[in-house]
Amino acid sequence: MTIRSLPQGMISSSETMGTAPGYMPGFGNDFETEALPGALPQGQNSPQKCAYGLYAEQLSGTAFTAPRGKNERTWCYRIRPSVKHVARFSKIDVPMWKSAPHVLPDVISLGQYRWDPVPHSDQPLTWVTGMHTVTTAGDVNTQVGMASHIYLVTASMQDEYFYSADSELLVVPQEGRLRFATELGVIDLEPKEIAILPRGLVYRVEVLEGPARGFVCENYGQKFDLPNRGPIGANCLANPRDFKTPVAAFEDRAARSRVIIKWCGQFHETFIDHSPLDVVAWHGNYAPVKYDLRTYSPVGAILFDHPDPSIFTVLTAPSGVEGTANIDFVLFRERWMVAEHSFRPPWYHKNIMSELMGNIYGVYDAKPKGFVPGGMSLHNMMLPHGPDRNAFEGASNAELKPEKLDQTMSFMFETRFPQHLTEFAANIAPLQDDYVDCWADLEKKFDGTPSVK
Numbered sequence: 393m394t395i396r397s398l399p400q401g402m403i404s405s406s407e408t409m410g411t412a413p414g415y416m417p418g419f420g421n422d423f424e425t426e427a428l429p430g431a432l433p434q435g436q437n438s439p440q441k442c443a444y445g446l447y448a449e450q451l452s453g454t455a456f457t458a459p460r461g462k463n464e465r466t467w468c469y470r471i472r473p474s475v476k477h478v479a480r481f482s483k484i485d486v487p488m489w490k491s492a493p494h495v496l497p498d499v500i501s502l503g504q505y506r507w508d509p510v511p512h513s514d515q516p517l518t519w520v521t522g523m524h525t526v527t528t529a530g531d532v533n534t535q536v537g538m539a540s541h542i543y544l545v546t547a548s549m550q551d552e553y554f555y556s557a558d559s560e561l562l563v564v565p566q567e568g569r570l571r572f573a574t575e576l577g578v579i580d581l582e583p584k585e586i587a588i589l590p591r592g593l594v595y596r597v598e599v600l601e602g603p604a605r606g607f608v609c610e611n612y613g614q615k616f617d618l619p620n621r622g623p624i625g626a627n628c629l630a631n632p633r634d635f636k637t638p639v640a641a642f643e644d645r646a647a648r649s650r651v652i653i654k655w656c657g658q659f660h661e662t663f664i665d666h667s668p669l670d671v672v673a674w675h676g677n678y679a680p681v682k683y684d685l686r687t688y689s690p691v692g693a694i695l696f697d698h699p700d701p702s703i704f705t706v707l708t709a710p711s712g713v714e715g716t717a718n719i720d721f722v723l724f725r726e727r728w729m730v731a732e733h734s735f736r737p738p739w740y741h742k743n744i745m746s747e748l749m750g751n752i753y754g755v756y757d758a759k760p761k762g763f764v765p766g767g768m769s770l771h772n773m774m775l776p777h778g779p780d781r782n783a784f785e786g787a788s789n790a791e792l793k794p795e796k797l798d799q800t801m802s803f804m805f806e807t808r809f810p811q812h813l814t815e816f817a818a819n820i821a822p823l824q825d826d827y828v829d830c831w832a833d834l835e836k837k838f839d840g841t842p843s844v845k
């Protein structure tokens with residue numbers, strides 16, 4: 393499907409991107425958008441000369457030869473080609489942002505871990521310097537696995553831009569509002585929304601309301617996609633039309649600017665004399681997107697038992713093995729609990745996948761205390777976990793009438809790979825030393841008789 397947007401958020405040559413963003417609906421659509429009339433060529437990608445003296449450039453998000461349904465690329469019509477936006481790299485240190493493989497000899501990743509919210513910093517931290525890696529998994533060089541991060545952002549990037557050649561970033565805000573001014577348009581993001589920033593896309597992050605805190609899943613592997621739906625059919629879960637991609641917006645601005653590039657786990661800088669956000673028009677299906685989590689329609693057990701959490705998958709990033717995700721992004725949001733003669737919270741379990749969870753707001757049913765908004769937990773590969781004693785006793789004895797789990801939103805980054813803690817996660821972030829004690833008081837109820845206690 394092709395969607396044509398009217399030019400909005402138009403930027404005159406000397407202005408920066410200051411207007412409210414406009415968006416086009418759909419997931420993975422073939423979009424087209426132009427910030428100046430006639431800037432987008434029709435009927436071909438590479439005219440001999442482009443309107444307005446623009447340069448044509450392709451951004452490929454998949455191999456040229458990827459199968460048609462998976463092939464993603466975008467054609468950009470820009471003031472300068474990207475080669476004018478990067479030159480002569482030097483390595484820089486971004487100490488808190490780590491990449492896999494990052495296995496530390498003195499850190500034990502085998503365990504059940506939980507953290508309180510990481511406090512905001514009084515230092516000026518940008519999107520790049522404020523990214524604090526919690527876990528890494530897989531290998532950035534072979535493009536498998538992921539990293540999970542907490543971002544603490546207090547300062548806008550000024551004449552500074554970033555792109556990751558390593559990964560796409562799934563952003564899950566928990567506090568504050570951010571603006572992502574990207575090559576392909578502007579996304580404003582706040583809690584209860586998520587965004588995906590594709591690999592290779594250049595952007596600047598501004599603080600609209602700070603301080604800002606949130607979670608990032610850095611996906612080294614194949615892109616996030618909507619899950620297959622099987623017997624669920626065409627509707628509910630995340631509906632494609634609720635995903636929003638920004639319309640074209642550009643700036644034509646001369647200023648000494650720094651471009652920071654993450655490439656194979658290392659950071660590099662380069663300096664140029666203009667803004668690289670100079671795409672006046674574009675068309676294609678490789679683009680940033682945002683999604684309002686409040687539009688997610690959960691489907692669940694409406695008679696008895698508790699299904700696998702995969703029922704709540706918002707997005708899935710495949711690995712090479714069918715049905716075994718590199719990453720699933722799973723959402724536990726407001727919903728009705730109606731199951732009869734059932735233990736309603738999550739069951740006790742041990743999982744070959746590893747589960748990194750974060751709380752956006754409210755109370756999570758398996759952990760009524762201790763897993764608080766802004767907090768995180770990690771139940772690593774094959775590490776048993778489940779409801780704490782209070783949740784178990786409460787749910788085992790509750791009257792099973794329909795009950796609304798209200799005002800609650802937590803999520804999970806679930807990966808097929810074990811997750812390794814960083815130094816920050818193990819020794820700096822507010823780790824709850826007593827987390828495992830939440831299961832200590834679970835009683836032995838078995839006494840050899842079949843009666844139910």
Ligand SMILES: O=C(O)Cc1cc(O)ccc1O
Pocket residue numbers: 699700701737738739741747758771777778804
């Ligand atoms: O461990 C967790 O809390 C996440 C989770 C939720 C659920 O409903 C079933 C399985 C599962 O891993």
Ligand SMILES: [Fe+2]
Pocket residue numbers: 741743747771777
């Ligand atoms: Fe779990």
